[in-house]
Amino acid sequence: MRSARFSTPSRVAVTALLIVLVSCSGAPNQEKTFVLPSREQFATVGLAIGAHCGTLDCHGDPARNMRVYGINGQRLNAFDVTGFGGTTEDELRATYESIVVLQPEVLAAAVQAGGAGDDWLVLGKGRGRIQHAGGQQLVPGGAADRCVTSWVAGLFDDAFRIACEQGAIVAAPIEDF
Numbered sequence: 698m699r700s701a702r703f704s705t706p707s708r709v710a711v712t713a714l715l716i717v718l719v720s721c722s723g724a725p726n727q728e729k730t731f732v733l734p735s736r737e738q739f740a741t742v743g744l745a746i747g748a749h750c751g752t753l754d755c756h757g758d759p760a761r762n763m764r765v766y767g768i769n770g771q772r773l774n775a776f777d778v779t780g781f782g783g784t785t786e787d788e789l790r791a792t793y794e795s796i797v798v799l800q801p802e803v804l805a806a807a808v809q810a811g812g813a814g815d816d817w818l819v820l821g822k823g824r825g826r827i828q829h830a831g832g833q834q835l836v837p838g839g840a841a842d843r844c845v846t847s848w849v850a851g852l853f854d855d856a857f858r859i860a861c862e863q864g865a866i867v868a869a870p871i872e873d874f
Contacts, residue, residue, distance in 0.1 A: 731801045731805035732805050732809065734848050735848065739792075739848065741857075741861035742845060742861055743784065743788075743789040744767075744861070745840075745841045745865045746796070747767040747768070747792065747865075748865045748867045749834040749867060750765050750823070750831065750834055753769075753771070756770070757769055757771045759771050763795055763799055764795045765792050766789075766791045766795075767784030767788045767789070768780060768783055768784045773785065773787050774787075799819060803818070807820075808849055808850070808851065812850025812851075812852070815837075819845070823835035824836075824837050840863035841860075842864075843857075843864070844860040844864040847861075
C-alpha cells in the first residue's frame with residue numbers, strides 16, 4: 698500500500714489550519730454578570746427617554762439598533778397606533794432591554810460609581826458629548842438628564858420622580874413664520 702504524499706504548500710496549509718483551529722479552541726465563554734439599573738423603577742425613565750428619543754424619525758424607528766418603543770414611535774402590538782393609547786408595560790420592558798444591552802460593562806461601571814460619568818453611550822450621545830444624529834437630547838443637569846442619571850445611580854427619591862415627570866414633557870418647537 699502506498700502512503701499519501703503531500704506537497705510542501707499543502708503541508709503548510711494544513712499546519713496553518715491546525716494552528717488556527719487550536720488557537721480558537723480556548724476555554725468556553727463564561728457568562729458575565731452585570732449589576733444593571735432597576736427594571737422596576739424604569740417606567741418613568743422610559744417615558745422620559747421616549748419623549749426625547751422615541752419618535753419615528755429617531756429611536757422609535759424599527760431600523761435603529763437602540764429601539765425606544767411607545768406612544769411616540771414604534772409600537773410592539775400591531776393594533777396599537779403611534780400617537781394614541783399611551784406607552785404599554787410591554788413597550789417599557791422592550792425599551793429597557795434595548796437600552797441596557799448597549800455597553801453593559803460600561804453601564805454596570807456607572808451603576809457601581811453611583812451614576813457618575815457619561816462614558817455610557819446613551820448618556821454620551823444624549824448629552825451631545827459623542828456625535829449623535831439627533832443632537833443633544835439630554836441637557837446636563839436638566840430634568841431628563843437627572844432622571845436617567847438618578848436611575849443609573851439607584852436614587853429613587855422624590856427628586857427622581859419629579860425629574861422623570863418633568864423630563865417626560867417636551868415642549869413643541871417654536872416655528873418662525
